[in-house]
Amino acid sequence: MVRVRFAPSPTGHLHVGGARTALFNWLFARKNGGKFVLRIEDTDVERSSQEMSFEILQALRWLRLEWDEGPTYQSRRLRLYRRMAERLVEEGKAYHCYCTREEIEERRRASGKKAWKYDRRCLHLSPEEKERFEREGRPKAVRFLVPPGVTEFEDLILGRVSVKNDEIEDFVLLKSDGYPTYHLSVVVDDHLMKISHVIRGADHIANTPKQILLYRALGWEPPRFAHLPLILGKDRKKLSKRHGETSVLAFKEKGIVSLAMINFLAQLSWSPGEDRDFYTMEELVERFSIDRVRKSNPVFDLDKLAWLNSRVLSSLPAEEIWPELFPFLEREGIGEEAEARKEWVFRVIDLVKERSRDLLEMASKIKRYLRSDFEYAGDALKKHWKEGAREGLRRLRQVYADLDSLDAARAEAVLRSLAEEMGVKAGKLIHPLRIALLGERVSPPIFDVVEVLGKDEVIRRIDRALRELPDV
RNA sequence: GCCCCCGUCGUCUAGCCAGGUUAGGACACCGCCCUUUCAAGGCGGCGGCAUGGGUUCAAGUCCCGUCGGGGGCGCCA
Numbered sequence A: 001m002v003r004v005r006f007a008p009s010p011t012g013h014l015h016v017g018g019a020r021t022a023l024f025n026w027l028f029a030r031k032n033g034g035k036f037v038l039r040i041e042d043t044d045v046e047r048s049s050q051e052m053s054f055e056i057l058q059a060l061r062w063l064r065l066e067w068d069e070g071p072t073y074q075s076r077r078l079r080l081y082r083r084m085a086e087r088l089v090e091e092g093k094a095y096h097c098y099c100t101r102e103e104i105e106e107r108r109r110a111s112g113k114k115a116w117k118y119d120r121r122c123l124h125l126s127p128e129e130k131e132r133f134e135r136e137g138r139p140k141a142v143r144f145l146v147p148p149g150v151t152e153f154e155d156l157i158l159g160r161v162s163v164k165n166d167e168i169e170d171f172v173l174l175k176s177d178g179y180p181t182y183h184l185s186v187v188v189d190d191h192l193m194k195i196s197h198v199i200r201g202a203d204h205i206a207n208t209p210k211q212i213l214l215y216r217a218l219g220w221e222p223p224r225f226a227h228l229p230l231i232l233g234k235d236r237k238k239l240s241k242r243h244g245e246t247s248v249l250a251f252k253e254k255g256i257v258s259l260a261m262i263n264f265l266a267q268l269s270w271s272p273g274e275d276r277d278f279y280t281m282e283e284l285v286e287r288f289s290i291d292r293v294r295k296s297n298p299v300f301d302l303d304k305l306a307w308l309n310s311r312v313l314s315s316l317p318a319e320e321i322w323p324e325l326f327p328f329l330e331r332e333g334i335g336e337e338a339e340a341r342k343e344w345v346f347r348v349i350d351l352v353k354e355r356s357r358d359l360l361e362m363a364s365k366i367k368r369y370l371r372s373d374f375e376y377a378g379d380a381l382k383k384h385w386k387e388g389a390r391e392g393l394r395r396l397r398q399v400y401a402d403l404d405s406l407d408a409a410r411a412e413a414v415l416r417s418l419a420e421e422m423g424v425k426a427g428k429l430i431h432p433l434r435i436a437l438l439g440e441r442v443s444p445p446i447f448d449v450v451e452v453l454g455k456d457e458v459i460r461r462i463d464r465a466l467r468e469l470p471d472v
Numbered sequence B: 001g002c003c004c005c006c007g008u009c010g011u012c013u014a015g016c017c018a019g020g021u022u023a024g025g026a027c028a029c030c031g032c033c034c035u036u037u038c039a040a041g042g043c044g045g046c047g048g049c050a051u052g053g054g055u056u057c058a059a060g061u062c063c064c065g066u067c068g069g070g071g072g073c074g075c076c077a
Helices: A016-031 A049-064 A078-090 A101-111 A127-136 A182-193 A205-218 A248-253 A258-266 A281-287 A302-315 A318-331 A336-342 A340-355 A359-370 A378-384 A389-402 A407-423 A427-438 A446-453 A455-468
Strands: A003-007 A037-040 A069-071 A096-097 A143-144 A150-155 A160-163 A170-173 A195-200 A222-230
Touching: A003 A016, A003 A195, A016 A037, A016 A049, A016 A195, A016 A222, A016 A248, A016 A258, A016 A281, A037 A049, A049 A069, A049 A248, A078 A096, A078 A127, A078 A143, A078 A170, A078 A182, A143 A205, A150 A205, A150 A222, A160 A205, A182 A205, A205 A427, A248 A258, A258 A281, A258 A302, A302 A340, A318 A336, A318 A340, A318 A359, A336 A340, A340 A359, A340 A446, A359 A446, A378 A389, A378 A427, A389 A407, A389 A427, A389 A455, A407 A427, A427 A446, A427 A455, A446 A455
Parallel strands: A003 A037, A037 A069, A195 A222
Antiparallel strands: A096 A143, A143 A170, A150 A160
C-alpha cells in the first residue's frame, strides 16, 4: 500500500517549492492508488503559528491537492517522541548531552573548522561528572550515537547515495526543552503513519542517512526515498524571497488560475515526454511517473507561468473559470451584478478569456460589459475618434435601430454595406463603434461584442458616445 | 574548507537506463502571413549536447578527470 505525506512546517507561507513537493506526493499517491497524508511539523514552537498552518491548508485546497488523512499536528504527539528518545538512551543507542549551546559554539570556534562535529564529550562523562550536572540541574538534550560504517540508500530519483558514517555527527534527537528535533519526529511519525515513500526536496539528501540510521536503531524498516531537485531563481540560487514573491497564494492573488500553477509546477523537473503544453489534473495523474523526474535543478521562469496561465484560461470553459474569477469580480465591485446575470457573464467570459493573461485582467474587462459608465480610454480616442467618426456612428445607430434583432452576422453585414454606401473603409465605422461600446482601443471581435451586449444596450452605448464624446 | 548531488538552446524540456535521427518541442526574442483592434493561430529565424580524455565501426547517450552549478555541514524543519 502506497502511503505518502506532505509535512510542511508552519513557519512561513507555502512557497512554490513546497507546493511542488506536495503536488508530486499527491500525484504519486493518486497514480498508485495510495493515500496522501498531511502532517504539520510544528515542533519549533518559536517560529510556528496557527495562522500559517491554516494558510498552508488554504493553499493546498486552492491547488486541489486534497488529502486523505490528517492534518496531524506534531505538537500534540510530544510524549511519543520523548518516549522513543528515552528508549534509545536505555538501549545505549543515544546518550544525554549536558553541553550548552555556548560551550559547543566555543569548541566549534576553537577548532576553526566549519565542518566541526560534536566531540562526544558527554558520551564519555564519568559517573561523578554526570551526577554533578544532574545536581546542578543542567538541562540535557538527547544525542544519537552514530555507529561506525557506511549508510547507503537507493533514491528513486537520484539512484544510489552513499555516505560514510564518520561524516555524520551525533545529532540531537531531543532538545533540552523536551521538544524533538526534526530527525526524531519525522522518523517516528513516518513509521507510525506507515509512510511507504518519502518524497521531499533535495535539501534533505544529507538528512536521509541520519534518518535511516535512526530507523535501524529503532528496529524499523526505512521507507523508500525520492529527492526532488530544488527550484532555483534566475540567479541559480535556491528560490527565496529575494527572487520576488514565492508564496503560492500570492500567485492566486495575481490572478493565476490553479490549473496553470499546477501544470507549471508539475513540469518543473518532470515531463510526460509528449508534445503538449498542459493537462487536466486527471491527465497528469494518468501520466505521472516518478522515474521520469529529472535530477537537475530547474529555474523558476515567471514568463512561462504567465504564458501557461493565459493558455489555460482560454482553454477552460466559462463555468470552470467562474469560481476562481468571482473574488476578482467582487474586488471590481461587480460581484452581485455578475452573480445575478451569471449565464450572460459566462458568454462574456468566453469572449474575453482568449486575450486575458490573468483573472485580474479578465475581471476588469468584464466590468465594461456589465457597466456602461466606463471612462473612454485616451489612447483609443486619440487614435480612432477622428473626423467623420461621429457622423459614421450616428448613421450606424440609425441602421442598427431599424433592425428588429442584432446578431453578429447581421451587425457586420449592415455595417459593411453602410461603409460602402458612405464610401469609407469598414474600419472607419468599426473603430468608433468599439470606442462607443467598450471605450477601449482593443477588444474581442466587435460584432461578437455587439451580439453579446444586445441591440438595446448597443443603441444606449452609441447614444452615450454621441452625447459625451467631443465633436470632431 | 569538508561531504553529497547535478550539468542538452537564455529558460522549461524530449532524446540518455537498453550507443547509430539534419539533436525535437515549448517560453522569451525577431520577421512574415491572417486580420476591424489586440490576442490566438500558421510559417520562418535566432540559439544547445560545459570541457578534456577513454571505450567503440559509431558517443548527447557508457567510463574517468577537469571546470561549472546546487545543496548540506543547527538543541531550524
